[in-house]
Amino acid sequence: MINDPSPSGERGFSEPANAEPPIIVVGAGPAGMMAAGQAASRGAGVLLVEAMDRPGRKLRITGKGRCNITNDRPMDEFLRRFGLGGRFLKHCLHDFFAPDLRAFLASLGVETVTERGNRVFPSGNRAEEVVDALTDWTEQQSVIIKTSVRALEVIVKAGRIRGLRVKNMVTGKEDNLHAHALVIATGGMSYPLTGSTGDGYRLARHAGHSIVPLRPALVPLETEGDRARRLQGLSLRNVRASLRIAGKKGGSEFGEMLFTHFGVSGPIILTLSGRAVDALQDGKGVELSIDLKPALDEDKLDARLLRDFETHGKMRFRNLLKGLLPPLMVPICLEMTGISADKQGSQVAANDRRRLRSWLKDFRLSVKGHRPIDEAIITAGGVDLKEVNPKTMESRIVKGLFFAGEVLDIDADTGGYNLQAAFSTGCLAGRSAAAYVMRD
Numbered sequence: 001m002i003n004d005p006s007p008s009g010e011r012g013f014s015e016p017a018n019a020e021p022p023i024i025v026v027g028a029g030p031a032g033m034m035a036a037g038q039a040a041s042r043g044a045g046v047l048l049v050e051a052m053d054r055p056g057r058k059l060r061i062t063g064k065g066r067c068n069i070t071n072d073r074p075m076d077e078f079l080r081r082f083g084l085g086g087r088f089l090k091h092c093l094h095d096f097f098a099p100d101l102r103a104f105l106a107s108l109g110v111e112t113v114t115e116r117g118n119r120v121f122p123s124g125n126r127a128e129e130v131v132d133a134l135t136d137w138t139e140q141q142s143v144i145i146k147t148s149v150r151a152l153e154v155i156v157k158a159g160r161i162r163g164l165r166v167k168n169m170v171t172g173k174e175d176n177l178h179a180h181a182l183v184i185a186t187g188g189m190s191y192p193l194t195g196s197t198g199d200g201y202r203l204a205r206h207a208g209h210s211i212v213p214l215r216p217a218l219v220p221l222e223t224e225g226d227r228a229r230r231l232q233g234l235s236l237r238n239v240r241a242s243l244r245i246a247g248k249k250g251g252s253e254f255g256e257m258l259f260t261h262f263g264v265s266g267p268i269i270l271t272l273s274g275r276a277v278d279a280l281q282d283g284k285g286v287e288l289s290i291d292l293k294p295a296l297d298e299d300k301l302d303a304r305l306l307r308d309f310e311t312h313g314k315m316r317f318r319n320l321l322k323g324l325l326p327p328l329m330v331p332i333c334l335e336m337t338g339i340s341a342d343k344q345g346s347q348v349a350a351n352d353r354r355r356l357r358s359w360l361k362d363f364r365l366s367v368k369g370h371r372p373i374d375e376a377i378i379t380a381g382g383v384d385l386k387e388v389n390p391k392t393m394e395s396r397i398v399k400g401l402f403f404a405g406e407v408l409d410i411d412a413d414t415g416g417y418n419l420q421a422a423f424s425t426g427c428l429a430g431r432s433a434a435a436y437v438m439r440d
């Protein structure tokens with residue numbers, strides 16, 4: 001008999017009498033809800049415990065509240081976005097990929113649309129709609145959902161899952177729950193106010209798993225000096241940002257970026273950030289080079305500058321720059337190129353033009369650090385993939401223990417890849433846990 005850690009959370013989840021579900025899923029994020037629902041839909045009894053007062057806190061804020069649920073790029077491109085983790089995900093993505101997720105959501109009444117960059121969003125543009133549909137579906141599969149219940153410790157006997165120690169976050173009472181199978185779907189450790197506090201790593205370690213060192217991925221970068229701060233709030237579109245690591249090229253991205261009070265953020269910076277974080281941790285110098293005119297090569301840019309300066313020969317250089325740059329960047333450009341603001345267009349000499357050209361193609365910022373993991377979109381590192389069977393998501397160390405979602409050592413770029421990975425690993429873990437307890 002399961003000791004009742006109620007009261008449950010605000011949704012007032014119902015609990016059938018004398019329930020003794022053989023499967024416990026920890027964490028009601030996308031991975032956990034999918035795992036719980038899949039296991040229950042195969043006839044297994046499932047208890048889903050969630051530390052927060054309601055499910056899907058992080059899912060609610062994804063995609064700026066719009067939820068970029070997946071990406072409809074082909075499988076091979078999709079897998080490449082996960083780097084080495086792609087190989088591990090191959091099996092589970094073949095089982096449940098983007099079209100399956102979209103069809104599943106449509107069956108719950110959530111239609112989806114594809115936008116720029118193959119990103120898929122719910123057509124209602126509301127992450128809440130996804131959370132509600134998923135929670136309702138999970139309940140309809142007869143999953144018992146207990147909110148405000150935090151998993152403290154995994155109970156393992158003779159190499160098999162036997163239960164879970166939990167704490168009721170309302171009463172403070174602790175209890176041991178029996179279980180034959182356990183799915184850990186506790187997410188990473190970024191945005192901890194959403195409930196993803198990194199508990200899963202501790203639970204996994206306690207069960208004997210190794211954790212690949214945790215670090216922020218998709219995280220804003222801090223830059224030296226006050227230039228980024230002076231540009232705070234400015235968003236640049238259609239620029240190319242390139243990393244220079246210890247003086248060598250370290251990857252580049254084209255798109256949108258943003259200046260903040262501490263440095264730089266926005267999609268292309270987040271995508272480059274993983275490499276920057278690793279290099280900073282290795283003690284290497286990291287610089288960001290921004291090409292403000294990526295559509296023009298040096299010759300075309302020179303021709304354009306020459307034409308502008310001749311056409312507006314009497315105009316001051318300061319005013320000419322306003323035709324080339326957002327107003328906030330003009331003082332920075334003057335300062336970094338050393339060209340006099342009061343020079344007239346006709347007086348701008350060839351070597352001034354060369355300095356301006358190289359500044360426009362290579363506006364440099366020195367990266368001194370990154371924002372803390374709390375502010376990262378994703379946690380890189382996690383449960384070592386070598387210790388998890390990619391065909392079942394089962395631990396290779398403890399029988400009946402399964403993992404799903406961000407707690408695993410998988411992470412990808414922005415674009416909907418991470419949520420798809422959470423759903424796909426959740427789906428496979430839930431199905432495998434059901435097969436395990438039914439065989440047992």
Ligand SMILES: Cc1cc2nc3c(=O)[nH]c(=O)nc-3n(C[C@H](O)[C@H](O)[C@H](O)COP(=O)(O)OP(=O)(O)OC[C@H]3O[C@@H](n4cnc5c(N)ncnc54)[C@H](O)[C@@H]3O)c2cc1C
Nearest residue numbers: 027029030031051062063068151187195199405406416419
């Ligand atoms: C601001 C932001 C925006 C994002 N936008 C996108 C996007 O648009 N598209 C995309 O693909 N990805 C996005 N991501 C990433 C995505 O949200 C995560 O990859 C995804 O939520 C991971 O799912 P998960 O189920 O593994 O973990 P989570 O969603 O983190 O869920 C884990 C759950 O486990 C619970 N939990 C933790 N510890 C315990 C415990 N001890 N006991 C009980 N419960 C516990 C937590 O409270 C939480 O509810 C975004 C992330 C952030 C922070």
